[in-house]
Amino acid sequence: MSTALHTHGDKLTCFTAALASALAARGETRWWRPLLADGPFLAVTPAAALLRFEHHATPPLPALGLRVTGDNDWDTAHSALSAQIAEHGVAVILADTYRLPWQRGHRRLHAPHWLAIVDDGGWVAEDPLAMTTEYGPQPGTRVHIPDPGKLRTWAVGLGATDRALTLREEAMAGTTDIAAHRTYRWLEADISAAQRTPQHELDRTRSQLGSHHDPLRAQRDRLPPDPAQHQPSPQPFGRGSEGLRPSSHMSADRDRLSGPDALRALAARYRFARTEADFDQIDDLWQALRQRELLLWAAEHDPDLLDEAGRAHWEHAVGRWRTLPPLLLHARMRAASGTSIDTGRIAETLSELAELESGPRVLATSSPTGDHL
Template identity: 30%
Template structure:
């Protein structure tokens, strides 16, 4: 591995959306603005699945979209990735977050993580960019990375030899807001541009949004803490917090758009989203010690719901969180529409 002298900038987004935003910035610059405006939470109480965006972020200009590809062997995967590079100059690939060589310490778990491959070297290496940054509760941390990997290094961090868990499969399917079909092979996965668009329909029954979604998340968090976090709901909440802080920062950056009172309203929601992961980590640690704090969790989400409700007219007035209709289809969240 060779590290570039300059790290890429980080937008402070989640492990899926950070490098998706980097891809879209080069492919369709206006999509970065759309990413901020798309942020919303929808929860399926029947499955516990999260949808973070009210527009299908994998839809591209010209009636094209990003779709998953998969292979059971490394050679086929590298051939597919090279084909995307040749045609589009970059490719998003699904990496194992726990196997990233630029990770310091330990990640939470081995989970899907999008990284950007944007070049090949003359000796068979690959240039990789990862703008994601995070601190992990176990003491590990990740900083943005740009550099060259050998073919062996790249395939090692892309490999999921046992496939994905049901939780991770559902997250992959809904990473862009609405279901995208999974590939036939999960050992190696990447994204390819193809003709067509992803329908903006959510699967299953009734999905909750707004304050009702935050109330449901509190219930899901408490249930997951009783099971020692096996569902990984805290990871979904952390992603939601990053997305909402990105939304608010994007709105605040628009000079002259907001009055001082409006800015205070947005600042209040940002502060609560920033505080939420730390508070939930404290609750999780307390639960592991046999001292669950359900009122701490429910109280935090109640306050957040009140702040989001107060800011909702402001967001809508400026084109944020103006959701598409949550039309449902009778299929599992991990399947395509």
């Protein structure tokens, strides 16, 4: 079977699709390895009334020697993108679904949408992400960029108007410093991240990206709800919630739960969900499903990732994970219509998934593909 990105966008998220596209553009044939390292993984940390979800054992951007940067001036942004594409053949911009005309959410909803811009005899936006949206099916695609003026329109970022969306990008970046208030944002090399990363992590990243990869040179308006009218239902933090306490600090590791504990805490949280606001972050659980689907698919092509028992375990677990998004979507629609909802099945499913989350982790952490940059 093909491992080309455009045929497997149904196993990616808007974040991993862009990073995978960038890895593939730089010659990495096993582009999934850096995205699955030490996984599957899930952690949650309270952030006021919301949660910060983490889907990677190590935040992907610092692990790849990258960080988010940005500017309000298009000429500055375009110059930086041009320099990256000239040197590496690819750059990643942090765009907004609302401004992308090929997206189902164009002019309908705001959501983070990262894009790899590659040089393929002209600039092309690689967008392999495929999914079913509330507006219909969204296939993966490649979009020719006719001129800088068009890219200027498409590259306007999300802004910082929705805290739940900002939390997702912060989790990918491993920091709250994501230039959220800049008009244009992109990834650039982060020297400080490379300096902070332990040597064994740098060695693993170099192996995954190719022997010539140097992390010092690598690629690096939905309005906020009215707090008085759009507050989630009070959440229990006693028995059953596994100590999940509100916090707005990314460094509050004492409040961070991972693995089975995270899913048990989510089960307790959703058992008491009643309002539409309680379901604002269900897309984060969809992302968790996609990470596990990516692992299951990748293990078929890369047998070093999981042994036979590991593949059997995650095949069963993914089957159970796939039952969760429909339950969450149905509950959100009923909450939005003011209809009473029964979240018992959601809580039971999350509790079952907690028991499966202790399954085997990815075995392979480094293995050159032979297709170096």
